[in-house]
Amino acid sequence: MSHFQRWALALTLPAGALMLAFYVYPILQVLGLSFSEPTPGLGNYAELVTNPAIRRVLWTTVQVTVPTTLITVTLSYIVALAMVQMAPGRRRLAMFLVLVPFWISVLVRAFAWITVLRRRGIVNSTLQDLGLIHKPLALIYNELGVVIGMVHYMMPFAILLLYANLSDIDQSVIRAARSLGARRWMIFSRVWLPLSLPGLLVAALFVVIFSFGFLVTPALLGAGRVLMVAEYISVQISNTLNWGVATALSTSLLVAVGLLVWLATRHPALRAALEGGRK
Amino acid sequence: MTFLTIDGLEKSYGKVRALERISLGVAEGEFVTLLGPSGSGKTTLLMSVAGFTEPTAGRILLGDQDITRLDPEDRDFGFVFQGYALFPHLSVADNIAFPLRVRKWPRARIQARVEEMLALVGLEAMARRKPAQLSGGQQQRVALARALSFGPRMMLLDEPLSALDRSLRDSMQQELKRLHRETGVTFLYVTHDQEEAYAMSDRIAVFHRGRLVQSGPPREIYARPANSFVAGFIGGNNLFTARHDPHSGEIDLLGRRLRLGHLDPGLHCADGKVTGWIRPEALRPGPAAPGELELALTLEDISFAGTGDRLFLRSPDGQPLIASQTSGPTGPAFRPGPITCAVHPDDIGFLPARQT
Numbered sequence: 001m002s003h004f005q006r007w008a009l010a011l012t013l014p015a016g017a018l019m020l021a022f023y024v025y026p027i028l029q030v031l032g033l034s035f036s037e038p039t040p041g042l043g044n045y046a047e048l049v050t051n052p053a054i055r056r057v058l059w060t061t062v063q064v065t066v067p068t069t070l071i072t073v074t075l076s077y078i079v080a081l082a083m084v085q086m087a088p089g090r091r092r093l094a095m096f097l098v099l100v101p102f103w104i105s106v107l108v109r110a111f112a113w114i115t116v117l118r119r120r121g122i123v124n125s126t127l128q129d130l131g132l133i134h135k136p137l138a139l140i141y142n143e144l145g146v147v148i149g150m151v152h153y154m155m156p157f158a159i160l161l162l163y164a165n166l167s168d169i170d171q172s173v174i175r176a177a178r179s180l181g182a183r184r185w186m187i188f189s190r191v192w193l194p195l196s197l198p199g200l201l202v203a204a205l206f207v208v209i210f211s212f213g214f215l216v217t218p219a220l221l222g223a224g225r226v227l228m229v230a231e232y233i234s235v236q237i238s239n240t241l242n243w244g245v246a247t248a249l250s251t252s253l254l255v256a257v258g259l260l261v262w263l264a265t266r267h268p269a270l271r272a273a274l275e276g277g278r279k
Numbered sequence: 280m281t282f283l284t285i286d287g288l289e290k291s292y293g294k295v296r297a298l299e300r301i302s303l304g305v306a307e308g309e310f311v312t313l314l315g316p317s318g319s320g321k322t323t324l325l326m327s328v329a330g331f332t333e334p335t336a337g338r339i340l341l342g343d344q345d346i347t348r349l350d351p352e353d354r355d356f357g358f359v360f361q362g363y364a365l366f367p368h369l370s371v372a373d374n375i376a377f378p379l380r381v382r383k384w385p386r387a388r389i390q391a392r393v394e395e396m397l398a399l400v401g402l403e404a405m406a407r408r409k410p411a412q413l414s415g416g417q418q419q420r421v422a423l424a425r426a427l428s429f430g431p432r433m434m435l436l437d438e439p440l441s442a443l444d445r446s447l448r449d450s451m452q453q454e455l456k457r458l459h460r461e462t463g464v465t466f467l468y469v470t471h472d473q474e475e476a477y478a479m480s481d482r483i484a485v486f487h488r489g490r491l492v493q494s495g496p497p498r499e500i501y502a503r504p505a506n507s508f509v510a511g512f513i514g515g516n517n518l519f520t521a522r523h524d525p526h527s528g529e530i531d532l533l534g535r536r537l538r539l540g541h542l543d544p545g546l547h548c549a550d551g552k553v554t555g556w557i558r559p560e561a562l563r564p565g566p567a568a569p570g571e572l573e574l575a576l577t578l579e580d581i582s583f584a585g586t587g588d589r590l591f592l593r594s595p596d597g598q599p600l601i602a603s604q605t606s607g608p609t610g611p612a613f614r615p616g617p618i619t620c621a622v623h624p625d626d627i628g629f630l631p632a633r634q635t
Contacts, residue, residue, distance in 0.1 A: 172364040175331060178351045179358035179435075180378035180425065190377070194368045 027254070030247045037244035044248035054249070057232045064143055064218065064228060065211040068150045072207050073200060075151070076158035081192065083159075084166045098159050106153060110220040113149050114140060117221075145221040146228075153217055154210060158203045165199025165273055166192075198269040205264055209257050229253060282307035282465055283328070283433065288337035290323050297323045298334070299489045310459050310466040312476040315486030316512065322437060324486070325469045329435050330354050341432065357426030357464070359436040363418045365410040371421050372397070372406040378429040396424040399458070416447045423458060433465045440475065452478045473513055477501070485509050507554050507630055516556045519598045521629075523553045532627075533574055534595030554630045561626035562602035564590065564618055571621045576600065578618040592620065 001009075034044050048054055083094050101109065116122050117139040124136040139145055169192070177187045215230040222228075227235075229249065236246035265271045281304040290298040298320045305311045313321035326332035328339060330351035339347045346354060365374050375396050379389045397403045400420035410418055419439060426434060439455075440448045456479050459466050470476055476483050477497045484494040485508075493505040504510035511518050522531040529538055532555065567573035580591040587605040590613065594600060602620060 170362070170364065172360045172362055173366060175351075176358065176360060176364035176425075177366075177377070178331075179329060179354075179356060181352050181355070181381045181429065182377070183352055183381075186381055191366060 030250055033243055034247035034251045037247065044244040045252075047245055048248055048252060051245075054232070054245070057227050057229055060143070060226060061212065061228045064146050064150065064226065065208055068147050068154065068211055069204050069207045071147065072151045072154045072158050073162075073204050076155050076162050076203065077196075077200060079155075079159050080162035080166050083163055084169075095163075098156050101152070101156050106216050107220075109153065110149055110217050113145070113152065113221060117145055117148065140221055141223040141225055143222070143226050146218045146226045149217040149221040150211060150214060153214075154207050157210070158207055161203045161206060162196070162199055165202070166196055169195050198267070198273040201270055202264065202273045205260060209260065212253055212257060281305070282309070282342065283467070284338075284340040285324070285328070286338045286340065288324065288327060288339065289335045290320075290327060290332060291335045296489050298327070300337070301491050303484055303491060303494065305465060305467060308463050308465055310456075310468065310479055310481045312468045312470060312480040312483045313486060314470060314473060314476045314483050316471055318488075319486035320489040321469045321471075321486045323489075325435055325437055325467065328467060329356055329358050355429070355432045357429070357431035357434045359419075359422050359426050359434070359439045361438045361441060363410070363422040363439075363442075365418055365421055365425070367410055370407050370409055371402060371413070374410065374421055375425045375428050377425065382429060392428055396428045399427070399461070400424045400454075415443050416451060419443065419451060420454070423455075427458065427462060427464065431464060433467065434459075436466065436468045438470055439468075440470075441472075448475070455479055485512065487512075503628070504556070504630070510554075510556045510628070510630060516558060517562070517600045518554060518556050519594070519600065521553050521555050522551050524551060531596075533576075533598065533600075535572075535574065537572070556628045556630070557600065557622055557626060559589070559601045559603040561622055562592075562600060563621050564602065564604065564613060565621055566619055567621035571623050572627075574620045574622065576618055576620050578613055578615050580615065581613060590618075592618070 083091055086094060119136040127133045174187060174191060177191050213230050214228060215234060218226055218228045219231050233246045233249050236242040264274060283305040285301055285303040288298055288301040301324055313324060315321045323332055327334045330349055338345055372393050375393045376389050379392055397406055400423060402420055440451050443451060452475060480497055483497055483500050485492050487508045493500060493509050501513060504513055507518055510516050519533060529536055576592045576594055578590055578592055582589045587603055590602040592600040592602060
């Protein structure tokens, strides 16, 4: 190791120490608490399986995560595919519009959705004024509202991931397909889709992992009626002070996410897409 | 009978004119090469024929069908791309079968055709491989087989050999010629490499700054370049300026005052200046034989060029010239300094003055 390399390594020490003190140590503490609070043993993990309230929360999480992931990835794929084929000027504008939501706090966005979707919100009043519906639709404070809010939050991330993946696809391959006689649908189903499958899976994985940890959006748009894992953990810690179950649930969540990522890296194309670079 | 007709084709990108009123006819079964440096418009023309670039004005006819606005997928042209553009997720066989599946050929016919194409390009053993497992030359053969498999009305090739190394390029040239001969398909080929153009083409169209400056058989282009650009671009020609006296018919040429019989008296040279050229291989060190012209030059440098030596010379009036010489294993016996060279008057060409 050269002198410079030693110094460079030394410069990363503060960051490493911070990680150990404020990330690794708390996680180990969480792990410890899950086995020791209130009594030592596997009691908390047993409760995860037996407690019907926790089972309901997990089921709600799945019920929200699956449609959120499918809708987010589908819509984002459409946007990203359009962006890849745009002229440079338009693409810049589209990229700007995709990035705008990043500048608005997740809290503001959730409240904005409430004003749009509530009983007397823009959507319901417009539909009623047009005579299309007689009673306001229940668009919020249920799973539908949570899914809408989460899709909106996740889309910019998924679009950026998919855009990076799709722009790695050689445009001359698409031209080749056209020169060989393939029309739009053929080119999509036989060239774009198979070539972007790894990127699609990575984007889906990303949305799923994020959905597990979602707190603000389900709490506001679900108004306590759509209780997902993250909110349940937060309630256990700050309201009912049931630390044992909360930390056991957190640990299980961490393991589940780790398992998903590990599975994804088993596949070479997925690993390449995860690492985000051209090979 | 003209098969492909390019009629007054123009393409502008804003104020930049990429193609200026190009008209060119290609006969059925002909091998025509569009030759020119990068940015000369040759690729733009090929892309217009393929349908990937929409021309600003003019027409493209195939037989008597106007295809100017036809989508690329409806043209039935086989296109070979510079980077091969194979489908990375499909095997060699599936790549070749792609245009056949698009055309909904029956399964058995597809299989027979794929085998036939694999045999044509000598890749029978590679059918199951993915493109990434092949060498550059093999990938190029797959691209050719894929473009030929569906029986295209014409083949369009965009610098297909530029990514290959030199020795492979030579053998691929032979292979392309063979494929052209065996399939009888019309080839429109783009390259910036004049040797490639000479080796394969029935006819060469030379492009410069968006214009078609000369078209003709390779030997004609080589022997009678139409202007100084073609003369300079083809064959590393020596271009020089001479002064011509229209009254006496005499010419000041590289330090000598001569009468040159074959200098066209009809040439326009109001200012008395003409541009001439001598091929490097026509300029020979040594005393002149009967009928030859002797030039007193200065040898400035010698460089070894594999097939021979290149002598860097200068004329008494200060113009640089290059002579190429085949040499034995001991190298040339020349030293920098004054040197006598000989050239046959027939090997000195002059360009029409108004185009120089």
